[in-house]
Amino acid sequence: MFELVVLDSALRMATPLILASLGGLFSERSGVVNIALEGILLTGAFASILATYYTGDPWVGVAAGIFAGILVSLIHAAVTVIFKADQIVSGVAINLLAAGATQFLTWITWGSSSNSPPVVGMAPWSLPEAWGPVARGINVVIGHYPPLVYVALVAVAAAHVVLWHTPFGLRLRATGEHPGAVDAIGVSVRKMRFAGILLSGALAGLGGAFLALNTHQFVKNMSAGRGYIALAAMIFGKWNPVGAALACLLFGYAEAVQMGLQGQQVPSQFVQMIPYVLTMVALVGVIGRTRPPAALGKPY
């Protein structure tokens, strides 16, 4: 089961999860629950295929995915931060809206109610062979993945540095813990929460772009619960980037194993349950105390 193929596909499965869960992290660290990740992934996926379809350039598709993610998260930010509405309700509404809207637009654009035509994907990255045996060695171990896989891994490290070593990260985390204290020292809670949510949208939109470009097309409801799994991974990883990424790899691995098991004795539904079961185990404190940001879910 530890065949290279499985590991390889685990990393690909984990990439959109990692990007989305980093997104969830920035939002939740600012104190806003972002269950809309699911809808943002889906919208990002759709936008990236749409842009790639018309320009023929997957990088334009990536930009479109990010942009669409930001737009959707802007709705969530306005509803929850300015109008102080319930964050869960807003997220669920966005998810329903995204599912309907992407399907409708698929039909308008391509005349199909289920999927888009195929588009060009991203060429995998690897170091030039001419660089010598070291480069070749690196290629064998971690080469030949689509660029966004590397972007996701770099994003994990970057998120860690931003959250724990920059003034922005300190203020963002402070906003999620005690917005009143942030307000009292003259830092705008509204700005910090907007920043957290929009970053969340950008990252999840990017995740959606990877999801779609990796399969070279948009398929209705292709996010298939990954937004929720990403949220689960974030909780399992105790609201830390590295922890969340490891949880995503674990869940990605489970997904890859499940694909390998298809047609065998184990019903795939059992494997699909793994992320959720693990999350509940995490929530009841088996892996040590988990502590969500103190002001999570509370409008300010």
Place this chain on the structure above:
Amino acid sequence: MPEKNAVEMRGVTKRYPRVLACDGVDLSIRQGEIHAIIGENGAGKSTLMKILYGMVRPDEGSITLNGKSLTGHSASDSIRLGLGMVHQHFMLIDPFTVAENVVLGIEPVRAGLFIDGRTARERVERLSSEYGLALAPDERIENLSVGLEQRAEIVKVLYRGADILILDEPTGVLTPQEVTELFVVLRALRESGRTIIFITHKLNEVIELADRVTVMRDGRVTGVVSAAETTPAELARMMVGRDVLLRVERREATPGEAVLVVNKLSAVGRKGTHVLDHVSLKIRSGEILGIAGVHGNGQTELVDAITGLHATSSGNVTLSGTDITNLRPRTIRDLGVAHVPEDRLERGLVPEFTVAENLLLGHHHRAGYSKRGLIDVAKMEEHARELIVEHDLRPADSSISASHLSGGNQQKLIVAREFDGAPALLIASQPTRGVDIGAIEFVHTNILKMRDAGAAVLLVSAELSEIMTLSDRIAVMYGGRIVQEFEGGTVSEEELGRYMTGAAGAEAAVEAEGTAEATGAAGGTA
């Protein structure tokens, strides 16, 4: 000489939907003085300070800060002009370190991007040693005592370069020792040329510390006096608008049979720690046992364990000889235990319910108030009308929701309900927290009345003066144990304070073991 004043507020008015929080307030603070603002709860002190600080927008009025006129300013504007505020409810982030809390918002950076942790720590250390604050920069806030948290707040304000400091009710949460230490720090800050605005409702503190005093009542200024030329009685009159009893009359206790006997009671808290550690005590009918202690030393759990709200792990509780250990709260209440809980909005009331409904809660299932599972509304209303008249609840309207009452009247409502029906044991936890002098007088008088009528009273309070005025005996709790017991009137606040902080606890704890044995034996035979 306007340039001599650090703060000038003129005609400041703030209306909230239900109250006029500030009503044309004038306030002048001189450069370099300690200026006290006193007033009862709800007088508008915090609102006035939040307006000055820029967290609340006034409806009318002008503000001058360090010679600069301010309109529509924000907190960051006033911080820039040298104003700092230590809020009544601390504005600290628990999982962050002291240094992180201090620099938040004005972080020192290196390479233009990253927080410079070393500089942050050094600045905290320097400020802390300059004023003798003894703060460790890397300690997390959640591990600090309240006194140290307050110091972290002070350093936070100083780090922002404040030369005018507002402290909103800074002593409410401190032990007597911590208050003394705070005053030393505040005097040192005045020496260094800073101006201090000190908000309180404790009269003695004002006389001890302040240079001048502004008194507020119902959103208005009722007097500005020099602290050296006034007396607590005069200040109280300006605060309340009439002469008040600063100390209630009490007669000697005439204790009878033992009512409550707690025998080596232990309990485990949520984090698995021993929140109660072999606590033994005995209260007889007609006497008041006061429990003194810094919040979080097991008082809450003790009350909860007796009333059936917190499971115990060993030991037992008897009420007039009946074992009530770990019975259901309702059963315990029905056996004659009344409970004024420490958090009135959390456990004392259902704020959305009407006054009449709240007055019935806990009695609702008893004969006369309900029939076949249905509440007799006419009886409920009649009961409410009686209690409202008897206890002078205001407004005298049983149909408004309890959330619309002032804190003082909410507390009076709870007292009216709990004291109804001659309970054998009365447990009052922080019965006057956050209520005005008038309501304090009411609560204290009623507690003594219950005692004289033969109830056993367990009084838990963080307010030492309350413990000292009411108690016939005083027990001090520290770290989940009773470390010492005193006869009422035989001990000073300072001595209690030493036991409360554990400073005098070590050898006393051993003694307490001894008394615990004795009390336990007595309880067994009672």
